[in-house]
Amino acid sequence: MNTAPIPPLLVSLMILLVPHASAGEDPVGRIVVAHDVNTLATARADDQSALFAANVAEYLIGHDSGDVLLIETEPPFMGTAYAPEVVDAITDAGFGVVVADALEPLPPLHGFDAVFVGIAERDVFTTIDPLVFTEYIRDGGGAYVFSGVGSDRLAEAAALNQLIEPFGIAFDGARVNDGPGGYNDIRNVAIDPLAHPIFAGIAVLRAGNGQCMTLVGGVPGAHIVWSAEIPGGPCAVYGVIEVPACPSDLAPPFGVLDLADITAFTTLFLAGVPAVDLNDDGVFDLADIGAFVGSFTAGCP
Numbered sequence: 001m002n003t004a005p006i007p008p009l010l011v012s013l014m015i016l017l018v019p020h021a022s023a024g025e026d027p028v029g030r031i032v033v034a035h036d037v038n039t040l041a042t043a044r045a046d047d048q049s050a051l052f053a054a055n056v057a058e059y060l061i062g063h064d065s066g067d068v069l070l071i072e073t074e075p076p077f078m079g080t081a082y083a084p085e086v087v088d089a090i091t092d093a094g095f096g097v098v099v100a101d102a103l104e105p106l107p108p109l110h111g112f113d114a115v116f117v118g119i120a121e122r123d124v125f126t127t128i129d130p131l132v133f134t135e136y137i138r139d140g141g142g143a144y145v146f147s148g149v150g151s152d153r154l155a156e157a158a159a160l161n162q163l164i165e166p167f168g169i170a171f172d173g174a175r176v177n178d179g180p181g182g183y184n185d186i187r188n189v190a191i192d193p194l195a196h197p198i199f200a201g202i203a204v205l206r207a208g209n210g211q212c213m214t215l216v217g218g219v220p221g222a223h224i225v226w227s228a229e230i231p232g233g234p235c236a237v238y239g240v241i242e243v244p245a246c247p248s249d250l251a252p253p254f255g256v257l258d259l260a261d262i263t264a265f266t267t268l269f270l271a272g273v274p275a276v277d278l279n280d281d282g283v284f285d286l287a288d289i290g291a292f293v294g295s296f297t298a299g300c301p
């Protein structure tokens with residue numbers, strides 16, 4: 001690809017002055033945030049868990065076909081491997097399923113329509129690359145991100161929040177209860193099946209010992225969709241995030257357009273990064289600046 005030799009200040013000025021153009025529409029990325037690994041794991045999963053997993057896959061992808069990557073915490077600690085009935089339910093719903101070991105090289109996320117992921121190992125608080133995850137979601141991918149695997153709620157929250165916090169929800173490592181390690185000690189969650197499409201047909205979802213979550217950054221597309229009671233008040237246990245088609249939304253908090261997005265566009269434009277070749281012609285020029293201005297001034301959906 002070719003980059004026009006334009007100084008950074010001039011790029012910023014042209015962003016203000018150039019006529020608007022359309023960048024086209026991109027697919028909507030979706031994230032489901034879940035408090036506990038055990039809902040879909042061998043230790044606690046049941047038929048309701050299996051139905052829930054199929055619902056989540058369909059919501060994340062937006063239709064009833066596609067490919068799903070299930071990244072499995074390794075070694076499976078106390079039954080944290082995906083339950084066979086969960087894998088079967090996603091498959092029976094019409095999706096291709098690949099189960100991958102978190103400690104082995106993973107297939108590229110962009111080869112899948114949705115990914116289910118937590119931390120890689122109980123006492124090693126790492127997960128997939130946050131930059132790769134962000135690009136994947138912004139390109140229309142879907143993700144189910146779960147907590148409740150680790151032995152340290154603060155370290156687990158810090159690792160997973162690198163993925164989800166820029167999109168408007170974070171695990172609240174400071175919110176404690178009587179469960180081991182200060183996790184929420186929630187074992188069963190009564191659900192209203194009408195609360196959200198991911199809960200269709202669900203009355204109760206099992207859990208083991210997960211982590212509460214909270215909204216952050218005032219991102220319009222982030223919502224808590226279900227909470228459960230613990231001492232001290234409600235604990236948010238499920239959240240959803242929809243990342244709208246918005247080519248000008250290039251920097252956290254996603255869903256909010258501000259100076260950070262203009263700065264990010266300028267930096268990426270000058271570096272010749274494909275994400276800001278907004279008309280996909282292989283050249284970085286005034287047409288891309290015009291498309292950015294059009295998207296920015298129109299605002300995110």
